Amino acid sequence: MKLDTLAIANSSAIVTAVLFTLCALLLAVAPAAAYAGFSYLFHVELGKIAYGMTWGVYLGGLIAWVVGAWLVAGALAWLYNRFAVS
Secondary structure, three states, X not given: OOOOHHHHHHHHXXXXXXXXXXXXXXXXXXXXXXXXXXXXXXXXXXXXXXXXXXXXXXXXXXXXXXXXXHHHHHHHHHXXXXXXXX
């Protein structure tokens, strides 16, 4: 079975955009709780190194994560198709 590389890349980009937006909303609504939760996940005190969420920070991060997810998912699907035994 071959994977549709473009469909997987696009789906991954959309899911990444939604998750990134939810994360940004959490930071905007409850920054202290978000920093505390993320500090536990990443084992680092993020409150000391974090910066404020602005539209520029949001859009820059959104673009970087969506493009990265699209490229990684596309590469993964392409490699799968190359290695999959028919």
